[in-house]
Amino acid sequence: MRISNKFLVLVDGSERSIQTASYIKAFLPVRKETQLVLFHVFGNLPEPYQELEDESNCDEVLSRLKHLKEEQKIKFREHLERVKQILISDGFSEKSIVIKLHPLEKGVARDIIEEARKGYTAIIMRRRGMGALTSIILGSVAVKLLQALTFVPIILVGQAPPVKKLLLAVDESSFSMKAVDFVASLLGGQGYEVCIFHAIIGLDAVTFEIPAQTMPESHESELPDSCLEAFKIRVARLFQNIRGKLVRAGFAPENISEKIRTGVYSRSDAIVKEAQDGGYSTIVVGRRGLSQVDAFFMGRVGHEVVYAGKNFTVWVVS
DSSP states (O other): OOOSEEEEEEOOSSHHHHHHHHHHHHHSOOOTTEEEEEEEEEOOSOHHHHTTTTOGGGHHHHHHHHHHHHHHHHHHHHHHHHHHHHHHTTTOOGGGEEEEEEEOSSOHHHHHHHHHTTTOSEEEEESSOSGGGSSTTTSHHHHHHHHHOTTSOEEEEOSSOOOSEEEEEOOSSHHHHHHHHHHHHHHTTTTOEEEEEEEEEOHHHHHOOOOGGGOOSSOOOOOOHHHHHHHHHHHHHHHHHHHHHHHHHTOOGGGEEEEEEEEESOHHHHHHHHHHHHTOSEEEEESOOSSGGGGSTTOHHHHHHHHHTTTSEEEEEO
C-alpha cells in the first residue's frame, strides 16, 4: 500500500483517547493510502526502584512492581486495540492502523518527538489525558511538544462535536500559506466547507498595551476609512489566492466563504468568537504570523488560539 498520509496518534489510555478516535473517524477522510499509528510511551519501573534491582532484600517488592507493570502493559494494549476497532468500524482498514506500545527510553516528550521525525503528515493528540500527558496544555510534556514539533503540523483535538466545516484563519505569512496548502492537500475533493478568515486589529490595539482584564468596555478601534480600505484590498488579494488554491485542490466554490472582521482588539479572540458564532469545530492556524513577537513559543496568535479555543480542535501548521 502506498502511503501518502501518515498520522501519529498519541493514545494515553483514557476515555479521551476514545474521543480522539471519534474525531478522526468523523472528520478525517478515509483513504486507502492513509496510515494511522497509535502510539503510547510505556514507562519503566519508578526510578528509585530501578536502583534497587540488585538488592536481594527488595526482591519481593520489585517482583510485585514488575507484575503490576506487565498488567498495566496488557491493559494499555487492550485500550489501543479498542481505539483501533473504533477506527476500523468506520471504514479504516485493519492494515492501515499500526499499534506502537513504545518502551520509555529518553523521556516521554523526547520519545514522541523522535517518533514524529519519521515522516508523519501530522501529530494528533488530546489537550488533556492521563499519566505523563496529563494537562496537555499546561503540562511540561505538552509544552515541550508544542515547542519542539516545529517540523510537522499538530492537531489538538477538542471537545466540540466534529462537523465537516473549518475556520481557516490566515494572514500574509508563509506559515499561513503552509496551513492553506495542508488543508488543500488533506481535505480537497471531500465535500468540506471552509471559511477563510482574517481579523484586522483596531487602532487602540496597535497603540496601547492594555491587559485584557482592564480593557475598557467601549473604545474607538476602527482605522480611518482610507487606511481600512487599503487593508481590505490587500486581504481581498490574499483571499483570492487562497480560494484559487482550495478550488484547484477540489473544494467546491460554493463551500468556500470569506470573512473579514475589522477593529478587533485581539486577533485570537476574534478567531475563537467566529468559530463559536459560525458553528465550526475545527480552527486552522499557521504556527507563526507576520509579527516579530510571533517568535515567542509558537506564534502569539496561534498560541492564544490554542489556549482560548480549548473546546475546539486546533490545527497548528508549521
